Amino acid sequence: MEVIEVKVEDVHQFERLDKVLTSHNQDWSRTQVQQWIKNGDVTVNNQPSKVNYKVKVNDQIVLTIPELEESNVEAEEMDLDIYYEDEDVLVVNKPRGMVVHPAPGHTSGTLVNGLMAHCKDLSGINGVMRPGIVHRIDKDTSGLLMVAKNDMAHESLVNQLVAKTVTRRYRALVHGIIPHDHGTIDAPIGRDKIDRQSMTVTEENSRDAVTHFNVLERFREFTYVECQLETGRTHQIRVHMKYIGHPLAGDPKYGPRKTLPIDGQALHAGVLGFEHPRTGKYVEFEAPLPKEFEEMLDLVAKRS
Known part of the structure; x- marks a missing residue:
């Protein structure tokens, strides 16, 4: 509760x-x-x-x-966009609008519901609500996620996240013109004391958070950037870009509302790389921008 x-x-x-x-x-x-x-x-x-x-x-x-009843979480057949799969790991491209795991208000239609129908075996370290889930991305963020199919793979992938050796690169459209071609945001993130559902840069009850960014293109009112996560805090890119005065376009929580015709933040987890838990070989995957994101970039380019 x-x-x-x-x-x-x-x-x-x-x-x-x-x-x-x-x-x-x-x-x-x-x-x-x-x-x-x-x-x-x-x-x-x-x-x-x-x-x-x-x-x-x-x-x-x-x-x-109220507590979520475990019996409510059921396997559902879905057309998942699987980029890679073997006996240990699975890499899936999550669409915008899909919740990663069941939670109050979303007991069906989540990525976990689809994974449960796709795979008979998923790691159980995170319990029955989040089988196989090693990390997550927000509902309205699209892109790549790694999923563990057994506990050995899960522990290995989590250890890599802790060691900061997993490659996670995102594409984002932010408000304003960033003058620098690249930079690093090193600012701790914790719960907002006033709005407990939001995160903020704070020294109190926070954890270290580091985001690197490179400018890809500048428009009249926006900047297109690539962000690489060194840490993986909740809403990290969204919070960090707001912190430096360049909130994500379309972000309903951390940015101005309804500035572009897009539902949710303009953020895509495009590149994911890690060492395979069994072989130790580095593998990397890349998912192209969703059509909606590409259309939005075309729109801001025409306005420039």
Whole structure:
């Protein structure tokens, strides 16, 4: 059971309660949020509320998320974009809009649901909710993920992540013109004290975070960059680029809203490389930009 306090910002004044909660966490579906409200899992000023309640800035909204029942997680046949697979590991290209593993509000349609139908064997180190999942990317981030098919592979891949030897390069479109051709952002990341669903650069209860970036192309109002992760903190690229004054285009949590016709942040995990857990040989994979991302780049180029 998880208890979450939601702060009502000025921009959400007089919006419906279910809409405010859905915008608070993009991994929550509108249907699930409405069910939580109807079940009494959401209180406003210590009282149960209705789905269509219009929130006010000083309202105290508390959501108590019930435990996810393990029996709800089922295998689902999906057309997964598999880049590589053997007895130990699998590399899959996750589309934008897909959640990696089941969570409140998303017990089906996740990558794990599809993997469970595709593979009979997945590592069990992360439990039944996240079988095979070594690392994750956000719902609206597309790109490559490595999946462990047994515990030996899982431990090896996790150790490589800890040792910072895994190659993870992302393509991103950010607001503004970055004057430097390349740079390194070395700033610790932790939970935002006010908005517990967001991360921020902070010295308190934080972990080290390092992102390297190279400018690929500059437009009139945006910059196209490649980011390489040295560490893998939650929302790291999104938080770091906001920290230096260049938030990701389309990012509903850390950037200006509705600046381009794209749902979610313009971020793609394009390159993934690691040492194979069994052979020790370095392998690397590359996934091209999704069509939606390419169309967005064409649009900003025409505006320049």
